[in-house]
Amino acid sequence: MQVFEAILSDRGSKYxxxxxxxxxxxxxxxxxxxxxxxxxxxxxxxxxxxxxxDEGPIKNDDGESGAGMVILRMLEREELRDHIVVVTRWYGGKKLGGDRFRRVQDAVRYYLDHRDPQG
Structure with missing residues (x-):
């Protein structure tokens, strides 16, 4: 398990x-x-x-409607199979609207760019 903490923040929310x-x-x-x-x-x-x-794509939005699909699309584009990516958000008090999807993309991109390819 690789964990990258405090990779970005937006209007008080931390990721x-x-x-x-x-x-x-x-x-x-x-x-x-x-x-x-x-x-x-x-x-x-x-x-x-x-x-x-192999059994197909799986996701869980955990209340962040649509975010799981953003993660899946990025994993499919990268052809990264049999690998889970979890984006964690601590709400900072201000709604992000559509920007929340950009922050999810930013977090997944960070993971893809910094992960250890061996695990």
């Missing part, structure tokens, strides 16, 4: 991005559970995620 290899839906769900064992991530407003698996 982190995490990811790692998963082989199926159960492993993806377990990945998020493991991440949320860290109290900081458990208290986040959203832990949105996506993964492209």
């Amino acid at each position: 982190a991005v995490s990811g790692g290899p998963v082989g199926n839906r159960a492993e993806a769900v377990e990945f998020v559970k493991t991440l949320c064992k860290d109290r900081k991530f458990a208290k986040a407003t959203h832990n949105t995620w996506g993964a492209v698996l």
Whole structure:
């Protein structure tokens, strides 16, 4: 599991991005559970995620409607399979509107650019 904390902020909201290899839906769900064992991530407003698996794409918006699809599209374009990416947001008090999708894209791009390709 790779975790990149405090990678960006926008109007008080703070973002982190995490990811790692998963082989199926159960492993993806377990990945998020493991991440949320860290109290900081458990208290986040959203832990949105996506993964492209052999069984098909899976995602969870965790209340950030549409964000899981943004993650999936980026993973599909990169052809990154059997790998989960989780974008975590701590709400800062101001609504971001459509900019929230740009921040999700920024977080996923950060992960893709900085992840260890070995894991």
